[in-house]
Ligand SMILES: Nc1nc2c(ncn2[C@@H]2O[C@H](COP(=O)(O)OP(=O)(O)OP(=O)(O)O)[C@@H](O)[C@H]2O)c(=O)[nH]1
């Protein structure tokens with residue numbers, strides 16, 4: 001690896017008029033020298049590692065004071081990147097902190113790429129790839145549960161599990177490879193025991209792959225489209241679920257003309273609700289455009305909530321919409337206006353008063369049946385038993401775990417057919433490699449670049 005240069009970035013969110021503190025982070029061999037060239041610390045403050053200095057960032061060209069700041073020096077290897085790190089804690093906002101960064105860059109640092117600090121931490125052995133990814137996930141967590149999951153990853157929960165599984169495979173691989181080379185000199189190998197161990201690891205991996213969906217829900221959240229005929233109460237329901245008057249509600253069909261998003265967290269799962277224009281044939285040009293967007297939202301949603309009016313009953317138009325719901329996407333059919341129809345709210349499918357395709361009844365007006373709807377929504381999206389979830393693979397990790405499980409499947413087929421040991425080892429080695437790619441023990445630079453490019457700058 002080439003010797004590292006010195007990188008710098010604003011590590012905090014940059015927004016005008018916001019954030020009381022902004023941090024410029026510098027990492028690399030020149031970090032301290034750059035800090036010293038720009039920072040004037042009055043009195044007899046000493047440049048000691050892990051001590052905070054008080055002073056001013058000064059433009060060396062003009063001697064102008066740019067900002068009042070604190071400087072934190074963390075010398076290698078006791079820093080996040082294991083390199084020399086200097087952090088300048090400036091006043092928040094936009095202008096001064098940008099100038100501070102410009103001065104740091106002018107003094108010889110290079111602008112950091114997204115995730116480059118974390119990438120250095122990884123390359124310098126400070127953390128494995130699953131921990132590094134968990135840091136990125138912590139930053140983008142939108143709910144408490146997602147943050148807890150990220151924290152478990154930062155603590156190494158995932159790394160320990162995967163390393164243990166990989167270790168078990170490596171043990172078997174060593175035995176097998178020894179037999180390939182020195183069969184005569186070694187005690188006979190119990191093929192059935194090896195196969196049993198491979199099968200056990202495979203099912204542990206399959207379990208992780210199956211649980212990944214829940215983790216994905218927590219991290220990414222779900223886009224739930226509320227669709228239905230005009231006037232059935234879609235906007236009223238959006239307002240109810242988001243606990244605020246987000247959308248305009250009137251008794252005129254065709255009120256909503258455009259997609260409207262509302263973000264909420266349901267039982268720890270972040271959701272983006274989409275209120276859509278009621279779908280009906282119309283000659284109104286604006287409404288037509290809105291309806292086209294409704295259809296796009298319907299096609300792209302992770303889950304669809306089809307709302308109909310219980311007072312009007314289940315109509316042919318409702319049925320036509322149900323037919324248009326994309327296949328394979330969870331669909332919840334909800335009867336609204338239970339109060340006006342004289343039907344109890346909170347009924348579940350099968351109840352005599354509910355028209356057959358309906359999953360439940362509700363009154364968006366009174367809020368009755370809302371809790372049942374929320375529970376049903378989480379259930380139908382597969383966000384069921386989240387409590388027990390300790391760790392969860394992200395998409396990249398899940399694909400690799402699935403790949404490893406498939407390799408083990410092939411190794412087990414070789415075992416089944418009692419093929420010679422070297423037929424087992426090919427696929428076993430592939431499985432070990434896939435798991436190593438998750439933790440970063442065996443990973444190409446291109447993959448690393450892709451992983452860290454998803455991080456924000458300054459992380
Ligand atoms: N009685 C009763 N009226 C409701 C209920 N939910 C909504 N409404 C009324 O139904 C009318 C239409 O509500 P909206 O939420 O605007 O309906 P929408 O589906 O968004 O309509 P479009 O935007 O036109 O597609 C309003 O007058 C609401 O007050 C309910 O549960 N019970």
Ligand SMILES: [Mg+2]
Nearest residue numbers: 234235255256
């Ligand atoms: Mg509406």
